[in-house]
Every structure is written in C-alpha cells, then in structure tokens.
Amino acid sequence: MKSAPFTYHAPRTLGEALVLKRELGDQARVLAGGQSLMPLMHLRLATPAHLIDINRIDELNYIRTADGHLVIGALTRQMEAMSSVVVAEKSPLLKETIGLVGHAQIRHRGTIAGSVAHADPSAEIPATLLAMGGELVARSASDERLVGAADFFLGPFTTALSEDEIITEVRVPVWPEGTGSAFLELSRIYHGFPVVGVAALVHLSDGRIDRAAVALCGMSGTAIRAPGAEQVLVGSEPTVDLVAEAGKAAVAGFDPPGDVHGSGEYRRKVGRAYVRRTLQAAFDRAGGGR
Amino acid sequence: MSDQVHVGVRVNARVYQAEVDARMALVDFLRDHLGLTGTNMGCEQGVCGACTVLVDGISVLSCLMLAVQADGAEVMTVEGLALDGGLHPLQEAFWEKQGLQCGFCTPGMLLRGYEILVENPDPTATEVREKIAGNLCRCTGYQFIIESILEAASRMRAEATSG
16 A cells, blocks of 8 residues: 655754644654654555655764763664664664664664654664663754653653654763673564563672663563562672572563463563573673673 | 655666655655666565665665655666676576576565675675575575575676676
C-alpha cells in the first residue's frame, strides 16, 4: 500500500522546523531517517496530514562532547555514530547497541533520536539511553527543555514530547574509567527486533561495584530499568553467584506482555538469563579497562 | 489533494527533473516515473532489502525514502552497474556461480555487494554473510550469493592490479 497524501515541508533550519511544528501540532509528524515512520505510513497506521522532513537541517548533524556528556544531534545517522571514534571512546555501550539495530541499510538512514522518538518497546537504543542516564533536548519555537530518559518513555510508541516539540539532541553521560558495559539480546532473526534485550553498565572501585545500571527492552510497554538488579549489585564484589542473583532480582517485579514471539513467562526467563550474561560480559570488560 | 514537489536527481549518471507526488517513494519514482524497473519492490516496509539502491554511494531502502528526499542526490540502480553494455564483474560472478534463482532479490544483492566491495575489496565469507543480512533471498540459501560476491571480489582485485 502507498502512504496517504500529505503536505511536505523540508525546512533548512531548525528555527523554521520549530515554527512549522508549532503551527501544525499533532497534524504533523517529524521525518528523520524514516525507517520506522515510513513503514507505518505505508501500512496507513500513521496518516499525518503534514510531514516535516528534517533531513536538510545540517545543523542537527553532529557528534561532540560537552560537560561530561556525549552529545549527538537529532539528524546523526546510526551508522555515523557507530563508526565514530568519539562514540567508541566515550560510550562503547552506545556503539555496541547501534550495531544491533536493524541492518546496514536501516542504520544508513536511521537516526538515534528517531529511534528514541518512535519509542518502540522492543527497540535497543531506548534501553541503553535509560541505563546510561541519558537525556533528550526537546525544543519548541519558544522553549527548550531537558527530559531525562526515565521521564521520556510513557508507553508503547508514546513519549513525553509535546505536540509543538522536536527532539534536537540526545545526551548521554560519559561513564568513568573502570566502567564495563554490554548489550546482549535474543532476537528471532539476525538483526531483527529483540524478544528481550539487556543494557548493562557496571563500575568497579577496589574490586567492588560502586555503580550499576541495568535496563531491558521487550519486557514492558517501554524500555525499563531493573532497580532490583542494581540494588543487588551495588556494594558487592562481582561473582558468578552475584550476577545470577541479579538476573533473578531484575525480573522479579516484571509482568511482561506475551505475543507471537514469546509468552510473558518466556520473556521473564529470557530476561533473567540475559541480565546474567550481560552483566558477566560487562564485568569482564570492566576488568580490562572499558 | 496531494502535494506536488520537484525532484532533480542524477540516476546512473543521467539527470532527471520531474514533478511528483510528495508521497511517492523513491522506488516508485525509479520504476514508474523513470521506467527503471530493475529495482524491485518487495515488502515496502524495510524488511526485505529487495529495493536497495545507492544514494550518494550509500545503500538505502528505496521504499523507505521519498523521491523528493533524493532531490539533488546521485542514485545508482542495478541499471547503472553495467553502463558500458557489458556485465559488471559482480553480475558475471552471479551468473557463473548461480548466485540467483528467481532473481527477485538480485538487484538489491548486487548493489549491496557492490557497496561491500567498495568498502573492503577483500572481505571474508563471514563478513559478506554478515553484511548481506539486510537482503532476504528465499531461493538460494545465500551460499551461492556469498560465493558470487567473493568471486567478483577476486576478479575486481585482479583487474585493479592489471589495470
């Protein structure tokens, strides 16, 4: 099927885009990489009257560091971030995560901010953003605000973004030396959406865990932190028993939905095993630098 | 009512100017407007990779890109692989190694294969297997496609050193 007709806007500056979004509100969708929105439009699950294409806004394409954060513009393609030496150095977890998103053709067009804005509960990038304590810069024509990832994802495909706002930037804090991280997922097909995915970061100080973050995708209506696992970890020494206990604690409070890819109970079992494996990988890496 | 937009695009070294519906996907523009039916459209959802073309040298799914988004860009389709009338080494290798059966995925496979060999003229079989993951083939089981791309790589390297 072809998408329903729409009026097309291709602003050259962010200012123009924000004015358009203010005028058009929920009549308009923002088109970035289009790897999620275009399929929805072809299926007519999304029928926006207006499209605001931000692909010609060059000022939104950048990767830099500022105030201890890795800062990525809304138009930066996943492939650019994946091959960036800055991303590799400042956030190996983000690099690893992007490598699991779709396949090459998807990553060539798809953006990091676009994946966040789409808020698919199975998508990998929101889980990593949540684990890292990332933030989003949401701009409107009159205002700019910083939204923590923890406050951004409200439900499946639903975010805290207002109808006059556009995400302009993704910010992730750079974790300190001594951090180990990993992203592992169970996916039915190679590079497909995961049934369950786990992002984990651990920081070791004198052999003890002083910081830990675990987030999962595919376990709930949004990507979700696993505070139970984090509590088990912090203050302890990393051992095989500890990561097993953390896996158990991670899924204790979750009641994941079942679908054709797996029942809720199956997801809990996979989540438990994958939290354990992801933490093990993160600890292995923390031992040898980052 | 539909929004009409202007598209000026170079496809396989030829410039085209057109007024099209804003909602027209690049794949439909190539096929229906320019008559370049070598590019196939499979799923229209970015899953199958059949519609892969190169835009400014980078492989994209032409079903998920609007024609208007290619305005000012350089597009290469399978028709552009064999511009001088002879087959490209990739096409020769697919022919000889039976890298296709029904042929539906082939234009996408060829262009992704072309990009893979531009990035690395001497990939391993494992790398090729990993890198064509976005292009589905329901006939071959991929083995002959991988062998074809490796065979083309070897021929292109030989040409590069002799040329």
